[in-house]
Each structure stands twice: as structure tokens, then as C-alpha cells.
Amino acid sequence: MQIIFQVLFLIALIAGISFFARNIRRLLRNIKLGKAIDRTDNKGERFKKMARIAFGQSKMVKKPVSGFLHVIVYLGFIIINIEVLEIIIDGLFGTHRILSFMGGFYNVLIASFEILALLVLIGVIIFWVRRNILNIYRFLSRELKGWPKNDANYILYFEMVLMLLFLVMNATDYQLQLNGASYYASEAGITGSFPISQFLLPIFDGMSNSSLILIERAAWWLHILGILFFLNYLYYSKHLHILLAFPNVYFSKLKPQGELNNLQSVTDEVKLMMDPNADPFAAPAEEDQAEPDKFGASDVFDLNQVQLLNSYTCTECGRCTAECPANQTGKKLSPRKIMMDTRDRLEEVGEIINTKGKYEDNGKQLLDDFILREELWACTSCNACVEACPVGIDPLSIIIDMRRYLVMEESAAPNELAIAMTNIENNGAPWPYNQQDRLNWAKEN
Ligand code: SF4
């Protein structure tokens, strides 16, 4: 009988990991649809930034209550899953609590896992209350209606269930050890230390060993199957940030936030204009005869790979939107929605590739079908969203690239901007005055 369970366990493990690997391949393929960008410089600085922001959660704790709870849930969840290592070995080899040979250290481990499980449970319940009862503004925006709200709640329920299963598994195991049940009882005495789950023992009072074994095995199986399910659910959820926050912060911009990149095509054009020896009528070299790059971005293919990675990493926390002056003053812009729209469009493109083998135009693009012009022009380019983001996302860079497309490909800037740009072109300043008249204001009447 035991061997059947071992085989079933192996099948579940292989299926779970294979499906996860397939999703990761799709994720990487989708990100590679973007333009390549070199962010491999300053490795030391990048690692430090990743350690500080992604691992150390330094930006999360800027909002102390949610930051502290997030650190507990994050660390608790990761550390408790060390237990999964033991579950996998036990599942594959038919052993029971294989790591208990570590003796006292094992007891300390199990005890700390249990305390963390309780803290995670409390943290998750508070998160649920904040999200569903306290009406916190950043959780009420229109982009959070429907699936994003459900997704956030599903994962909270899921974590609650996983933690409860872990504690039930330990409680029944402890009771079986106390009962001296074969396979559970150890010659060395009680294996593990159960500071939290021991309080669940009254629930199982009077149960036969066979019932306890049934509950313990059910909790054990549901716990590991739940974790494999969670691993695969990640791809469809904002919780991808658990994995992607690290590379996302690593590849984030190191330059000062206010510094915008220049388009190489524009730089080349300007250099040519300013070169007194340049021949504007010279035939282009053969390698330059390819169709020129589009200016700016109207679809996900025009964004770079870090911007697409950003979209998959977004936690939908809304800290960016809460800080956005345009959003605060009632404009349509929400930087969180910019990231969610980018991910939705990228997923749409990915789905087409999944079903048809390659991308076939479906008549949609990121601009207009997902992100509206009104949203783009509402941005003040203040960088508050970039500063607020706890995982190093840069919504402004997408807004700027899409505006570049509107201005340089469609000449579609709002009238006020078009006038200012014409003035800069003609007068070297955004005002409608000749350069020679600039100091008129200082003259005596
Ligand atoms: S840069 Fe734009 S989107 Fe970001 S906070 Fe400022 S106004 Fe909002």
C-alpha cells in the first residue's frame, strides 16, 4: 500500500513541477517579446539593491502596519515551506519525519514553524479585513474590481487553509505519538515540538488511532498538493511577485529617477544635423536600409523587456496610485492600471501565440484598447509612483514611451503641448515670445 502512495506522490510532484516549468517558459517567452535592454552593468550595486529592496523589503516597511504584516507573512510562508523539503523526502521514500534525526534542533525548527504559522494566520486575517471591510482607498479603485479583487482574496484564503492544514497535521501527529501509534511513535520520545498545535488536541480527544491517521494523512496530502497548486496558480496571479520581485529589482534603473533615456534614433538624427561635414543626401549604408524603428511604444512589442517584466511583477498594491498627484486630483490616470493593462495585453498576445503558434494581429494594441490617451497625458512625470513602488517598478517609463509614440509617430499631442513644443522649436522656450524680447519684462516703462 505504501508503495502506491509513493508512486502517487511522485506523479503529483512531477506533474506540479512540469506544469510550473511550462508556465515559466511561457512567461520568459512573453517577456522576450519586448526589446532587449542591457541592464547587466554594476552587478555589485544591483545585488545590493536587490538585497535591500526585494529581500529586505525596505520599501514595504515605509507603510509600517502593512509593511510589518507583509514581512511576517512573506518570511513565515517561505520559512515554513522548508518543511516541504521534509514532506517531499518522506513522500518519495515512505519515511516519516525523516529530518527528526537532528534531535533537539528539529524540535526547535518545528516549534518555530508553528509560531510562524500562527503569525502568518493572524497577518492574513488582518490583510483580509483591511482589503474587504476597512474600505482603504487604494483597494477600492475601478481597476481592482472583478478578478484582481478575487485573486487577492483567493490567495489569502489559500494561505489560511495551508497554515491550518499544517497545524492540524502536526496536532494529529502529536496525538498519535502520545498514543504510541506505530510508525508515529519514536523510541527517542516525542519527535518535534508543538507549541501551537498542542492547543488543538482537545478537538481530537477520544478519536481512535485510525481516525487520527486518516486526518493526519489527509492534512499531509492536502498540504503538499496545495503547495503544488499554489506554485502553479502563481502564473495566473499577481502573486508572481513572490518570484519576480528579485530579478525585477535587480534589473531596475540605477540612474537618477528623473533622468530620461534618449532615443538612439533621435540622437543619431540630431548628430547628423549638427555635423558640418554630413551629406544629408548620401545614400544610407546597406545595414541602415532596414525599416527604421518605430518611435516610442504603441504596443507591448515596442516596450523593453524590463518594462514587460515590471508588468508581471506588479503586486497591484496601489501604493503608486495612492501617491500619484494626477490620481489624487481626480484624473483618470492610475499607474497601477498602466501596469495591469500592460500585463493584460501581454497575456492576450501570449494566449494568441499559445493557440496559433505565432502572433497574429487581433486588431488590438496597448494604446487605446487598454491604455487611454487621456490617462497618458494626465501624468506630470513626477516619479512619485516609481519612488513608492516596493518592488522597483517604473510605470512612468511606459507612459513616456507611449507619449513619444503619440508625439513622434502620430503628431497627436494635446493642443496646449503642441503650442509649447512649437514655441520651443521657434523661440527656444515654451512661451510665445521672440528670444530677443525675453528681458522686456525688466525694462523700465
Ligand atoms: S509620474 Fe505620472 S503616473 Fe507616476 S505618480 Fe507622477 S503623475 Fe502619477
Ligand code: SF4
Ligand atoms: S506598480 Fe508597484 S506600487 Fe504600483 S501597484 Fe504595482 S507593485 Fe504596487
